[in-house]
Amino acid sequence: MFELWSPEISGPGTSAYYRKTLAGAMTEPKPLTYDEHKAAEAAFRGYLPNADWTDSAQEIYARLSAAIATQRTSALHPASKRDLEEVGL
Numbered sequence: 001m002f003e004l005w006s007p008e009i010s011g012p013g014t015s016a017y018y019r020k021t022l023a024g025a026m027t028e029p030k031p032l033t034y035d036e037h038k039a040a041e042a043a044f045r046g047y048l049p050n051a052d053w054t055d056s057a058q059e060i061y062a063r064l065s066a067a068i069a070t071q072r073t074s075a076l077h078p079a080s081k082r083d084l085e086e087v088g089l
Contacts, residue, residue, distance in 0.1 A: 036060050043068065 032040065035057035042049065043064035
């Protein structure tokens with residue numbers, strides 16, 4: 001197969017290498033750290049956040065808590081009249 005760049009041009013330290021590395025980092029999921037896992041679990045269970053968590057764990061907790069609160073609010077307040085209509089049998 002024909003390659004546009006030789007290995008010398010696409011090796012470490014080149015823009016092609018960094019572009020490939022960055023693309024992989026943006027698309028591949030990374031496992032959660034211990035703190036991030038505990039923060040996610042606390043958000044789902046409704047527990048208070050821990051001040052000792054890392055910044056990334058604090059962010060995960062805040063985002064999950066906000067998403068859960070939004071979901072609960074939308075479940076309590078139907079979005080349209082159709083949601084309020086009774087189903088006749």
